[in-house]
Structures are given as C-alpha cells and as structure tokens.
Amino acid sequence: MPYDPSAFPPFAVTVDLVVLTVRKDALYALVVRRGEPPYQGRWALPGGFVRGDEDLEEAAARELTEETGLRSQALEDQDAGAHLEQLATYGAPQRDPRMRVVSVAYLVLAPDLPAPTAGGDARSARWASTDTLLGAGDGSGWEVEQQVPLAFDHDQILRDGVERARSKIEYSSLATAFCPPEFTVGELRRVYEAVWGVALDPRNFHRKVTGTPGFLVPTGGTTTRQGGRPAQLFRAGGATLLNPPMLRPEV
C-alpha cells in the first residue's frame, strides 16, 4: 500500500488522563461528570482533543492544568509538579459512537490535596477511590454510590493506569510522586501500602529505602504530623531506578 497521505481515513485524536493520588490510605482517581451525550451524566476520565499544532504530551499537560490546576513535571524536571507519562493508546473503531476517535492515555501521579476542579471546563469533578470505580467492592455492599461504570472504555484505561502505577513503583522511585516535596519514611510506606493494598513491615521497609543509595536524601528536619516519635524528613534522591527492586509481596 503506497503511502498516500491524501487518501487517509479521518481520525480525531484525544488525550485522556488517569490522574492518581493517595488519600485516606487508598488510591484515588480524578473523574469528571459528562455534561452531554453520549454517556451524559456518567463519570469519565478528564481529557480532550489534541490541537492541530501541539504535541501529545503538551496536550496532556494542558488538559491537566485546565481540569485540575496542576502543573506537570513532564519527564526529567525535578520538583514542582506531578509526574506525567504516556500510558497507552486506545482506538477500537466503535469506542466513541459518534466517530472514529483514537485516544492517547496519559498517567499522572500527584500528591494529595489539589482540590479538584481548580479551574476549567469540568463542571463537576471529584476524586473517587479506584476500588469503587472499578467495582472491586468487597461484597459488603456499603459502597453504594458509583456502581455505574465509567463512560466509553475508560474502565479499561483506568485499570491499565492503576496496574502501571502498581508495577512501576516496584523498580523505580515513582512512589515519591505521590508524596509532598518533603516526606517521612512512614508516609512513603503508606503510599506503597495504599497503591498495592497490602501491609508492609515498617522496620524492613525503613531499612530497605534508607539503605538504597541515592533514593532518599535527608533534609535535616523532622516532623511529628503523624503522631508518635518525630520522624526524619526526606526528599526524593536522584536515583530513579530501584535496584534491587522492592517486590510486591505474595501476588
């Protein structure tokens, strides 16, 4: 098939965002309520069209700022801003009933607290527990709200994003993206526990993370915001690769 750009089928290209944060010892995702059909009134991942002159990652960063007020720290940039990386691309022919839409999904990891709907067009946005969104209820049925699945194929996208986050904190320092600039070992451990949904031994965890050169840098300060004995404060060190990795217990 000769490469004939004049005869290509027309596509719309969008970016969708899986924005994850840790709060209340659980993993939460940002969702927005759809104001128009299709899937009107349903929750969906934030996102929007890629403009004609912008790169994909630019579009993702723009949508992120528009819908949450967060700035991204695309790739290498150190401080200030959430981690942003490409997740995967979804392009089933009928995933949008109106037309052919290919969506490039991005994963954003952010510390807690950015109040949802800081600005932009998302008339109603909220953080929702990923367990609830994905129907991973424990069967007790108390989590009544939000059993309606997400719009489009956003269930699958969210699932892929959560799995990416879960596996990537094993061998990288990415878990620190869920923490404020300065944090304690205990806070970092609670991130791992929330993302993996397991309990980790505080003592072994402490030994592991403080014993990995370049992973954590002590700032000198201490805090007692968790109660109990004051804990040292750390910043994320330069090391982005965790070797040997911290493996999830007992899958």
Added chain:
Amino acid sequence: MPYDPSAFPPFAVTVDLVVLTVRKDALYALVVRRGEPPYQGRWALPGGFVRGDEDLEEAAARELTEETGLRSQALEDQDAGAHLEQLATYGAPQRDPRMRVVSVAYLVLAPDLPAPTAGGDARSARWASTDTLLGAGDGSGWEVEQQVPLAFDHDQILRDGVERARSKIEYSSLATAFCPPEFTVGELRRVYEAVWGVALDPRNFHRKVTGTPGFLVPTGGTTTRQGGRPAQLFRAGGATLLNPPMLRPEV
C-alpha cells in the same frame, strides 16, 4: 472546551512496527527502504495507515503479515506466531512534513529465520543490527554501511522498542518469543546475552530458568545442533511472570 466532534482537527493515524529478532548473537530489527519522498531511499520501520474500520492492533497485525509474512499471536494466544504488543504513540506536530500524523508503534518479537520481504509492498526489506542502526558502533568503524539515520522519528521509536524488550525479558518469559517452539537452555541464554549485550554464567542461568516452576517445560527430546553434549529441548511453560526476576547484571 466542549466536546465537539464536528470541529476536531484532522489527523492521520498510522502504525509503525519494531520487529526484533535474534541472529548471529545480536539483536536485529526489520527495516524497509522508502520508495518515495519524504526520506526517499532511507531506511524506515515498516508500517502504514490504520483503516477506517479496524482496531489498532488489527492494523499492526495486518501490516506485519503484509510486510513479513509473519502471523502475530496477539496477547494470550499460545503457539504459532510472533509476540505483538503496543509500544508507544508518537505525535509531534512536524514528525511527518506532509501532514499531521500520529503513529502508534507496536513491538514484535520473532524467532530467527523468517526471510524478510515475504510478501507485500515493501520492495526492499532487510534485517539490520540494532547496534548499527542506532549508531552504537564501537568506534572501530568497520560497520561502514548504514550510518544514515532512520527516516522520521523512527530512531527514537526503535530505541524505545529495544529498551522495552531489554527490560521486559527481565521479569517475564518474553525471551522465549525469540526462540523457535522448541529450544534448549543454551539457546535461551544466548537470547538474553544478545538482547542485553552481556555474558551470563551458563551454570547459574541453567539453575535459574529450570528452577522457576512453570517457566520451561521439557519436551523429552534432545538436540545437538549447538555441538557438544546433547541438550534437553524445552517449550515455554504457562508462567508468563518471572518471580523473582532475572536482573540485568551491572548496569
């Protein structure tokens, strides 16, 4: 920005393939020579437009068959066919000088031997060492041919594909995708050595892979195709996850 499908900017969507194989104890990629501008005469990754009614992975599998005669074993399917998985998506505004093209790259891992250009429109295709293609020459300068970089941003796509293959064989059984249906432990080890570009201890490697339950299944047969003492033949077992992983030595 209201979700207005009637006003979307027009994009072309293509798939590009990073087809990797191991031969002569090195990692090779499939490249095709471009017959028309832009980048006429340059080598490029195989690929083409996504049709209006096909899924992205379908398009990748179709291009793969058209350009190599290989069948893919998308995802779970066991035997018969190369491994195919989505790699990443590239959409910089000027990556194709003619128009806005977003390309979804797929990674294909295949055993050796499929003679290139089994069929289709690629008038000239060949296997090229990834080291040569990516300019990782050792400085001795004997690899004269092919210092011209690949067309478009295919250098970056190839680099990403190679890195994905390198990291994924650490914690999965994916290295078996480079092997024929039946293979020896030594052949599997040479795959790891070629992909990582390191030497592994044959004895420790043997202990590791045969000691991981479900990773290798003995077929009963033996072969002597490598010379020396006959080696047991194995098939890939059901286990797709390698735990604990086989870590690359000494990055």
Added chain:
DNA sequence: ACAATAGTGTCTTTCAGACAATATTTT
C-alpha cells in the same frame, strides 16, 4: 585426546521477611 557444550553441586554474600527491643513523641 581434545574441544565444545550441557548439567550438577558447593560456597559465599546479599537481601527479604519475621520479630525483639529501644527511642521519642502525644494523650
């Protein structure tokens, strides 16, 4: 006999996981 590859066993070191014990705060 010799070279080449396959496979087993042994030793040392590293590290994960279990858990005792101590330290420093709030209530």
Added chain:
DNA sequence: AAAATATTGTCTGAAAGACACTATTGT
C-alpha cells in the same frame, strides 16, 4: 502511664554470583 509511631538490631531462609567438577557429544 499508655498508646502511637520511628528506628536499630538480630536471626533465618532464599537466591545470586563465583566457580570446581562431571557428562556427552563431535573432530
């Protein structure tokens, strides 16, 4: 004092890396 969290240390078992040794072929 009691409860909560942080931190250090000790022990055990699993596994990686180094490497001696045996096994079975081709030349």
